[in-house]
Amino acid sequence: MSQVAQAGAAATASDDKITCHIDNVRVHSIQAHIEKNHKGEWTVARYQAEFPGEPLFSQIALDLMARKKAEAAASAAVAEQTGSAPQANMASAVAAPAANKITISTAFFHELFELGNAQAAMSSKGQPIPVKVLNGHDQLSADYLPEVDKSYVFNIDLLKKVIIGLELNMPTYLWGFHGTGKTTILQQAAAKTRRPFIRVQHTINMQESDVLGQWTVKSKPVEVEEVGPDGTIVKVQKQSSVTEYQLGPLPLAMINGWVYCADEYDFAMPSVTAVYQPVLEGQALLIKDAPPHFRKIVPHPNFRFVATGNTNGVGDETGLYQGTLVQNAANYSRFAITEEVEYMAASIETAILQSKTGIDAASAGKIVKMANEVRKMFRDGKITMTVSPRELIRCASLGIAYGGNWTLGMELAFANRLSRVDKKVVQEYMQRVFGAAA
Structure with a gap:
């Protein structure tokens, strides 16, 4: 045995590391040590040739690698049998609600x-x-x-x-x-x-x-042990893909009481x-x-x-x-x-227009009167489209913006989406209802 090897053998082994015979440093991984300290001068192949039979990894490093290999094999086996990730990785999309404090x-x-x-x-x-x-x-x-x-x-x-x-x-x-x-x-x-x-x-x-929900793949940070560049065992954060069941809106509502x-x-x-x-x-x-x-x-x-x-x-x-x-x-x-659910009574719809847009009561009443006539014409089969309260609110807002031009407001909010025949029918009635206010 060379003097370098004898010196390494004499070194204390209480730290569970092995001796690198290049420089007598105690490490867990010869490969990692060479990469960090002797790159370009030494390779693992040269080390094995010059120090035949000497270990490349400490027992701790060997145990860690074996454990990670076993875990990977077990995960692959479970995934193959179930067609999904193992139960250990089934992080719930939503935790069960805490004690009911309602x-x-x-x-x-x-x-x-x-x-x-x-x-x-x-x-x-x-x-x-x-x-x-x-x-x-x-x-x-x-x-x-x-x-x-x-x-x-x-x-x-x-x-x-x-x-x-x-x-x-x-x-x-x-x-x-x-x-x-x-x-x-x-x-x-x-x-x-x-x-x-x-x-x-x-x-x-x-x-x-x-x-109902479905299985989804997510990337999550996990803590793993690795052999560091200096040969020591270190814990590092890495992104790992996990399969989770993402609850849909129905079970979410049922679980939480919505x-x-x-x-x-x-x-x-x-x-x-x-x-x-x-x-x-x-x-x-x-x-x-x-x-x-x-x-x-x-x-x-x-x-x-x-x-x-x-x-x-x-x-x-x-x-x-x-x-x-x-x-x-x-x-x-x-x-x-x-x-x-039918359209509201004229008095209620008029009040809504006033509260939503600030329009005066008389003008709101005219818009609602126009709307109810459109609805009647629709029910009688004279036109093919009816008008909703949300369109009346837009009509009022646009009419206010155009200085009280309710005809233009109704056209922009509703009538311009009608067929040419229906639009002509509605325009004729608007002229009668809005008159000089148009």
């Missing part, structure tokens, strides 16, 4: 919704109607609380039906022409009663996974809306592709299901709503409350 208070219907002492806001016996208000939401749920629109004018009769659905946990379906306020009244009812509200748009391209609004329900394929059937019956949701801890979702006591559409499931009778589909009657039969 507190429920009671408010009177007419006071909560600021309806005054209107008889319609009382019970059939003339008594105040108690309504539950939820408080104490965690941050996740608080993020889904809709904002209260202080200028919103409620249709009292329709609001009562919505509140009954929320109070008695009855799935509610509102349908009707566009712009009648179907989604808005659900949203504002949730806002006033402090119920988190999640709105999910439905389309013909929607899939079950858009509702109001789930299935918007444009009649645009979805019946095969998609079928996933709602057990939920509409108040039963647990089973997600067959989810990991075990998410496979069965039991609805939270505060969970509610509401939906909106332009039809009542039997197809579009007007020709206005391309893309709506004839739906499964058995699915629709599971809604405890179904209500057609």
